[in-house]
Amino acid sequence: MRIGVLTSGGDCPGLNAVIRSVVHRGIADHEDEIVGIEDGFLGLIEGRSRRLTLEDVQGLLTRGGTILGSARVPPEKLRDAVTSRAAELAAALGIDALIAVGGEGTQTAAQLLWENGLPVVGVPKTIDNDIDGTDVTFGFDTAVHVATEAIDRLKTTAESHQRVMVVELMGRHTGWITLEAGMAGGAHGILIPEKPFDIEAVCQMIEERFARGKKFAIVAVAEGAHPAPGTMNYEQGATDAFGHRRFTGIGNRLSMELEHWLGKESRPVILGHTQRGGTPTALDRVLATRFGWHAVEAVHAGDYGQMVALRGTEIHRLPIAEAVARLKTVPEYRWREAEAVL
Structure with a gap:
């Protein structure tokens, strides 16, 4: 044939x-x-x-x-x-x-x-x-491995500077990578498209963590994650020529919100295409x-x-x-x- x-x-x-x-x-x-x-x-x-x-x-x-x-x-x-x-x-x-x-x-x-x-x-x-x-x-296992390694590495720099690190991972409509990499890497917050988040609840979780004497926090967020209605001002982008939704950067937006409300240094890390490249x-x-x-x-x-x-x-x-x-x-x-x- x-x-x-x-x-x-x-x-x-x-x-x-x-x-x-x-x-x-x-x-x-x-x-x-x-x-x-x-x-x-x-x-x-x-x-x-x-x-x-x-x-x-x-x-x-x-x-x-x-x-x-x-x-x-x-x-x-x-x-x-x-x-x-x-x-x-x-x-x-x-x-x-x-x-x-x-x-x-x-x-x-x-x-x-x-x-x-x-x-x-x-x-x-x-x-x-x-x-x-x-x-x-x-491809999924490789992506989770790359994302988990990134979370592992970010913990040391986050702790050294007493920062909140927001790690944005791939996942337009589903949060499988974020869920499994977040669990494997021990992230302190996991935000996925399937469950709209409340920014106040995220802030409360981080504040409670710092109140227990912890010096840093890692929040893993899927690119398609979004806040519950009325909890945070955020709009997803329009649809492109190929019918795909454009996302406006939830990692950056969430990091800014957390720094504003918590008064703690927060940094976004966008892994992007790193997750689907390589061996x-x-x-x-x-x-x-x-x-x-x-x-x-x-x-x-x-x-x-x-x-x-x-x-x-x-x-x-x-x-x-x-x-x-x-x-x-x-x-x-x-x-x-x-x-x-x-």
Whole structure:
């Protein structure tokens, strides 16, 4: 078979491990030809691709990012292309099937391709861990590790200067990274999009901590976290050309508010894209490799319109449409667990 593979959406530790696994499984075990489509769906639309050999994927297991590249496509352009030209796009590249590696937006587009005649298998990818169909996505463990290490390092400088440090972490609509990194790093406050916060309660928590003789405080906040109505003046940004909400910097805003109300020095730290760059952890390498292996097997089984997913310790397949029906948000019992150890 001639199998195409593309990576779409934000880069993520483990993408190259998936590509490597697809190439190894396809060529070595099935004698497939693997075609790497450049720059995600943009390359699919424009017909840009290259053949991938075993030599091309040497050394990729530990390498972050994606050798195939990724690019955003305006939603209208992508929708028009996949709904009217799916079979034509596949024919232009000479592929029998496509493996689409990406997050919720990528899998939604993959579902449209499948519905319009292009055989597709999905591989879930997002550091936010917000795809409901899988227990976890590769890249998440690496992001949590980076964020936890940052919190660990900030504790010493915060204590030395008796400061409040506000660490803003990625998480537009879900707070998984902030929740787990905050718990692992022992943050004293964890603010996530799923639970609007009260600035007075945050201030009270910090004041009580200092009253007990502590000399510093760490507050972990997801970029999509927001105050409860009427508790703090903060407005999220408008939607950009690609349908994504722009955030106006909750870390900076919260740090200013805390310094104003507490009268204590407060500093924001914005980790940003640091969380999704660099070498993937061992867990992410293994999961990405397993996903790539099973995606190729799904292609050869003719099990199209499906996404590979981790359930417990096993890799399963489920309909892409089911996997992206809703975001996987942090449930109440998880943030209550976190509150118990703050």
